[in-house]
Amino acid sequence: MKNNSKSMTFFAEAQQYIPGGVNSPVRAFRSVGLNPVYVKKGRGAVLVDEDGNEYIDYVGSWGPLILGHLHPEVTEAIRECLEMGTSFGAPTERETILARMIVEAMPSVEMVRLVNSGTEAAMSAARLARAYTGRNRIVKFEGCYHGHADMFLIKAGSGALTHGVPTSPGVPAETAAHTINAGFNDLEGLEGIFSAVGHDIAAVIVEPVPGNMGVVPPQPGFLRGLRNITEKYGALLIFDEVITGFRLSYGGAQELYGVMPDLTCLGKIIGGGLPVGAYGGRKEIMSMMSPSGPVYQAGTLSGNPLAVSAGIAALKVLGRPGVYEELDKKSSRLAVGLSRAAEEAGVQVRLNRAGSMLCGFFTDRGVVDFKTASTSDTKKYAVFFRSMLEQGIYLAPSQFEAAFVSLAHTDEMIDRTVEAAGKAFKAVAESRELGIGN
Ligand SMILES: *Cc1c(COP(=O)(O)O)cnc(C)c1O
Numbered sequence: 505m506k507n508n509s510k511s512m513t514f515f516a517e518a519q520q521y522i523p524g525g526v527n528s529p530v531r532a533f534r535s536v537g538l539n540p541v542y543v544k545k546g547r548g549a550v551l552v553d554e555d556g557n558e559y560i561d562y563v564g565s566w567g568p569l570i571l572g573h574l575h576p577e578v579t580e581a582i583r584e585c586l587e588m589g590t591s592f593g594a595p596t597e598r599e600t601i602l603a604r605m606i607v608e609a610m611p612s613v614e615m616v617r618l619v620n621s622g623t624e625a626a627m628s629a630a631r632l633a634r635a636y637t638g639r640n641r642i643v644k645f646e647g648c649y650h651g652h653a654d655m656f657l658i659k660a661g662s663g664a665l666t667h668g669v670p671t672s673p674g675v676p677a678e679t680a681a682h683t684i685n686a687g688f689n690d691l692e693g694l695e696g697i698f699s700a701v702g703h704d705i706a707a708v709i710v711e712p713v714p715g716n717m718g719v720v721p722p723q724p725g726f727l728r729g730l731r732n733i734t735e736k737y738g739a740l741l742i743f744d745e746v747i748t749g750f751r752l753s754y755g756g757a758q759e760l761y762g763v764m765p766d767l768t769c770l771g772k773i774i775g776g777g778l779p780v781g782a783y784g785g786r787k788e789i790m791s792m793m794s795p796s797g798p799v800y801q802a803g804t805l806s807g808n809p810l811a812v813s814a815g816i817a818a819l820k821v822l823g824r825p826g827v828y829e830e831l832d833k834k835s836s837r838l839a840v841g842l843s844r845a846a847e848e849a850g851v852q853v854r855l856n857r858a859g860s861m862l863c864g865f866f867t868d869r870g871v872v873d874f875k876t877a878s879t880s881d882t883k884k885y886a887v888f889f890r891s892m893l894e895q896g897i898y899l900a901p902s903q904f905e906a907a908f909v910s911l912a913h914t915d916e917m918i919d920r921t922v923e924a925a926g927k928a929f930k931a932v933a934e935s936r937e938l939g940i941g942n
Pocket residue numbers: 620621622623624626649650651652711715716744745746747771772781
């Protein structure tokens with residue numbers, strides 16, 4: 505067993521001062537029944553914990569680190585900026601540079617507003633959509649995540665299409681009444697919702713490739729269908745590309761699938777590892793934002809110089825030829841290896857992949873939405889996760905997250921990961937025989 509005494513000590517101490525010991529829930533490792541790993545440093549695709557253990561990192565800070573840790577160009581940009589000051593609350597030229605890079609990259613974005621997180625981006629895009637349409641309701645898809653604003657912490661009510669239920673105390677029922685949950689990849693269900701209350705739907709918000717219920721690619725025609733239905737009823741289509749923007753391709757999922765949303769939410773990668781979010785879309789819609797229009801949204805640290813500098817440097821690297829082909833090759837090598845390892849161990853795993861986002865679901869059903877994702881055996885995932893961690897592979901501590909491949913992952917690291925997975929799948933097969941799984 506790895507020595508994890510420092511991580512244990514730090515976590516015990518943290519729990520006295522921070523709720524649950526962490527500043528974002530999934531970091532607590534609860535769903536895999538372990539103590540979280542306290543990270544000391546990262547370099548490339550490798551993490552080193554406080555006890556000196558090394559891991560190949562497939563979390564990548566939950567998506568931002570597509571270049572790996574401490575990419576020299578990103579680090580240099582931050583260092584240069586640091587010498588000039590860390591925050592002014594006044595405009596800087598670099599904000600325009602990042603905004604222009606985003607506009608040039610994303611087919612549907614003509615103007616963009618920078619914020620500090622994906623949560624802020626989605627929340628603000630929804631406010632703008634409501635203001636633009638003069639309507640109240642938002643349609644989201646079960647299993648998609650759009651940050652933690654009240655209006656998104658809503659699940660489908662029992663039977664009733666039109667009444668959501670809060671998934672967290674503190675979210676008013678009145679708020680839940682304005683959010684409708686639809687099934688991902690289910691156009692017919694969405695048609696039903698629109699024919700019932702379409703006149704009051706401001707927007708449909710969707711992760712074009714969901715990465716927060718594991719990875720679930722859209723079926724052919726699904727995104728196009730969203731575009732058609734929203735257009736027909738005068739609702740806006742919001743792509744939450746906080747994960748997929750600059751990951752699936754330079755122009756995001758909208759470029760890859762050829763579907764133009766009205767508004768786009770960004771985050772993660774565009775901050776180069778520092779806190780940034782953004783939302784953008786057609787000029788005509790974005791011009792409604794204050795101060796050019798009446799819709800209010802603001803931020804003391806929005807457009808923060810360090811974060812924007814890091815983002816610009818990251819996008820510059822990603823804009824070079826061959827980057828996404830290389831990511832795809834690495835990711836395919838990993839996916840093929842993992843599938844083969846699972847098969848050899850006799851473990852049923854459905855491997856979903858979109859570009860450099862991967863997820864192996866412990867189920868024998870094809871995973872196309874939240875319901876089918878939920879058929880995964882999370883106990884098996886926990887056994888798999890623990891074995892991988894012990895072998896120095898750092899995966900997301902939950903079945904319902906993506907594994908992210910970065911440009912810093914070498915073929916040698918990927919092969920080492922596949923080899924470790926072979927053992928981990930065997931551990932899963934054996935735990936079933938021991939009756940630990942189910
Ligand atoms: C991470 C994420 C968010 C929230 O971003 P934060 O920066 O964590 O607030 C929103 N939408 C999607 C699709 C995400 O993956």
